[in-house]
Amino acid sequence: MSDYHQEQFKAIVLVRNHLKTLSPSELARLKARIRSYLRFRKEVDQFFRHRFSKVCTQKCYQNHYSACCNREGIITFFADVVINVLMSSGNEMDRLLQVLRVPNLGPKCVYLGKNGCLWRVKPIVCEMFLCEHARRAVFDKDPRALKAWEKLKRREKRYTWPSRPILFNTLETYFIQEGYASSLMYFHNSPGLMRVKALARKKGTKEKRKRKG
Secondary structure: OOOHHHHHHHHHHHHHEEEEEEEEHHHHHHHHOOHHHHHHHHHHHHHHHHHHHHHHHHHHHHEEEEOEEOOOOOOOOOOHHHHHHHHHHHHHHHHHHHHHHHHOOOOOOOOOOOEEOOOOOOOOOHOOOOOHHHHHHHOOHHHHHHHHHHHHHHHHHHHOOOOOOOOHHHHHHHHHOOOOOOOOOOOHHHHHHHHHHHHHHHHHHHHHHHHHH
16 A cells, blocks of 8 residues: 555544444434535535536546546645544445455556445545636626635635634544544645634633633
């Protein structure tokens, strides 16, 4: 396995094995945490289907271009893995682990199958990617679509940008508290994201002091 395959494989197995130890009520509580995020992802999917389906089908899928699905170029957060495992069947997870065991000699993402992405809930970086061609084809003709997209991008930050308490950081924290570690836990390992969290805490402390003063 390449390093990329190994870290993906280990994260999936880690999450899958832990979830198997949880009671039905514990699993239900964990799924309740991601309910709002799944509604957001459904809205994003509907937006793409309505605005970009024709453009992306012609440019990428029919021509086998898929510039967004480059080999080992997909960033997956640990929370992406948690959410996908929670929502996937055993067979779907077996399929992901199976493709990760095989060397990827092609130019495309290991998770890109004949019918698209093999993930049930694909990584947020993939979901929110728009190539320049697609942007011009849609947004130049429809300013309302651009405004709708900008609104979705702002909503994305509610789950992925740690200047406030967010889902992706919470899911990492949950597994860390259970004694696990993964190289995909960027919200606890990435200097950039940790700096964002530190600045947010500092700002929050200053605001509290002002209110008390």
